[in-house]
Amino acid sequence: MTGFVELARAAQAARQARPQVPLALATLVQVDGSSYRQPGARMLVDAEGRVLAGAISGGCLEGDVAARAAEVCASGRAARLMYDLRADLETIWGFGAKCDGIAHLLLEPLTDWRWMAQAEAVRGRRLGGAVVTLLDSHGGGATCALLDGDPSPAKWHVLHDDARLLSLPELLPLAHSTMRTGHALLHTVADEMTVFIEPLVPAIALHCVGASRGAEAIARIAHTMGWQVTILDHRPALLDELDLPEGVMRRRVRQLEAVHSALAELPHDARSAVVLLSHIFDVDSAWMTATLPLPLGYVGVLGSRKRAGQLVEHAEGVLAARGTPLTARLRHKLYAPIGLDLGGESPASIALAAIAEIEAVMHARPAGFLRERQSPIHSRTPSPRVLERDQAPTLPEVPLRCELPEHPAE
Template sequence: MSGFVDLARAAQAARLARPDVPLALATLVQVDGSSYRQPGARLLVDAEARVLAGAVSGGCLEGDVAARASEVCASGRALRLMYDLRADLETIWGFGARCDGIAHLLLEPLPDWRWMAQAESVRGRRQGGAVVTVLDARGSGATCVLLDGGVSNGRWHRLHHESRLVSTDELAPLVHAARRTGHAVLHAIADDVTVFVEPLVAPVALHCVGAGRGAEAFAQIAATLGWQVTVLDHRPALLDALQLPAGVAVRRVGQIDAVQQAVTELPHDERTAVALLTHIFDVDVAWLTATLPLPFGYVGVLGSRQRAAQLTEQATQQLALRGTPLTARQRHKLHAPIGLDLGGETPASIALAAIAEIEAVIHARPAGFLRERQSPIHARTPTPELLARDAARTLADQPLRCDLPEFPDG
């Protein structure tokens, strides 16, 4: 659900290379049972059966979906597809996949890809948002609404005429439910209209404090995952010497006094992680004291267990003196020493262990061996029920505002 940037780039490249070849977009809208990909996964294909970006399965469906693209591009009408992965896939590729689920997809023409770039921009701003796909009774549908921001104060962009089938009053509680759980919602509005609402969950933001050798490995791995990465240090020479991937931000912060101000200017929500890599005791204490009271999802400190205990004790004392004692919940998000027990000792291995731990914490997973997991590997929160408080949060009936150019239907 976070691949809009790759889809948009691939679509733009395809338009430049083959401007006369139409594009199509497949969206996984429902899974019954187990599936390699989850609702919200997307696949970009073209009318000549090329797979351009994304994925909706472990590799067994993409070719067949691409082969159907010419049909929807020629008709200008979306097509709903259902694949029963529990049976052999002899009819598709001549081999048996023996997966455990049923995948439901919408394959629709994509005359204009720009809404995907805007969706990625919405995610990056970390202020809420959602993408709405309407499924109709004719076996068709369309991705037709992009919400930029919160339900009550955001901008509703209409991308397709199918958006007229639903109102903001009907969408508001669904977006609230999707935002609350972080998972997509599939909900029947009426007998002939079902909507698929996908929250635009913000990417993980990783703040690496300390520009030593390990910071490069942290940044490289995190950037590969699509995270927003910032490396911070008070030493300009170290910052200038870093070799970082494109898109990684670098910021100079004063050693002690400027830490508090710097923290307030950075993202600090539940999908934000801080990795303290400075090896300088007073600097780590300053950052711990500034970050632990804020709603970060994860704070990790590089170093030994003994050093971690000393840092925690010092930060706890400083917070108590300020009248903001450290709570059990705030202490729980502190991971010191940083990382999972993977056994590696090189900077790259340590970075891998730390980022794997961050990934587990963000997803509320235990980070154990999958072979020992008793519940399904890809277990997801079921489609949430709409609570009474969500149903009450409706908007005045109003047409969807559209600041993007209205895209053609075919």
């Protein structure tokens, strides 16, 4: 459980336990230099200085930010905070941590937590979306708008009155750019205001084929990371025997001919991964030939290099016969044998190696030792330039005025 899910549940629990204590939300909107957390990291605190959920640093800022929540809640106005991690920690805690960055945060009163549950629902639909935070010229700001789906005028929901200061013609191409790159961006708009736009990137969807102890170990680690995990097998008894965390799905696929229909009902986008663990050649082959042509981000096969080669050779023949040859682009998503070379041989070690490899692939990282990385550890891209193809249709210069639908009851 991560991100908006954790924040929304913590806010709901706090409202029920201490309804008289106001809440505040801290959002990391910019980092200069190195930082443990990246822009978009959030933390929920209350007016009594409690840290309720989330994090905006490696632990060095949380206490000070929480201590400032009372003033923000009492005034009803957000505050922007800047921490020079190279020096400020000496003042805050009495010792220098010698971090190497500057963190810029927005700390705002949280009068209605339910938009965070809605943001998580948008993310879960995997159809695109974004959260917009406005930073005004007076040192304040607010999380003010939510985009549900691809950018269009009809899909924006107002979360705060400050959203009416924004112009849709300017906001739409920015949303296009941040959703295309998957990176949050800061952009200066009229009257010295700045918008922070964070894309709602879907959680990794992991489909494990084969109800083995290896699948069980992989599912446990992936679930801890907040991934959407499904284990599929044609043997119901083995599925039922697995000891899985709550939230991991079990799905029976009755016959090989049902593989395509099963995949059609599961996420199969670039943030989806399939791992083949059945140890049954015909089963792994059927799933390989079905998954390689799909726009998945990763397909992994457990087993020896020789067996993996046999599976690829068989899949290549089947796909060629269907008129969809196994191109270099399709091969690029295939990892066989599965996993990074970590050296462990237990099911847990193999699971860790597989999950680490998927994580590296999804972040387009080489998965080497950080001590040998020459570029910055936390790589960033500059605010994406709005390309001509991202330009929104010409719209009248009007502010954002879409209304937020009724929230479900608490």
